[in-house]
Amino acid sequence: MLYLWVKALHVISIIAWMAGLLYLPRLFVYHCEAAPGSESSERFKVMERRLLRAIMNPAMIAAYVFGIAMIVMEPAWMKQGWMHAKLLFVLGLTATHMMMARWRKDFEADRNTRPQRFFRVWNEAPTLLMIGIVIFVIVKPF
Numbered sequence: 001m002l003y004l005w006v007k008a009l010h011v012i013s014i015i016a017w018m019a020g021l022l023y024l025p026r027l028f029v030y031h032c033e034a035a036p037g038s039e040s041s042e043r044f045k046v047m048e049r050r051l052l053r054a055i056m057n058p059a060m061i062a063a064y065v066f067g068i069a070m071i072v073m074e075p076a077w078m079k080q081g082w083m084h085a086k087l088l089f090v091l092g093l094t095a096t097h098m099m100m101a102r103w104r105k106d107f108e109a110d111r112n113t114r115p116q117r118f119f120r121v122w123n124e125a126p127t128l129l130m131i132g133i134v135i136f137v138i139v140k141p142f
Helices: 002-033 039-073 075-079 081-108 116-122 125-139
Strands: none
Touching (some): 002 081
């Protein structure tokens, strides 16, 4: 029964983390349109900071904690290829998260030099990684 609770909390954490990973680059797209120092730019800074610190960071940490707990409960998974592939994609999500945190700091300091198109493209990366993760976990192709 404990395993099912841990699994449920892991899925909830992933949903919250993915929501942030999909929304933050969209905020960056809109933030690109705002003049530095403008009222809307300052509003975007607050939204981006709160999203990252209050939702994304705690959700990512919780996803890792509950994911590691599940591996401890089912150590045989670490011998399976699908788990290695999943963990590689999770590292990709984590790297994407860290890049977004860096980009947020650029916006906060009015140093962003990237165009909207850059953030529109990066908005798709978490989705592609998530699709891979779901396929590895559900289908277990290897």
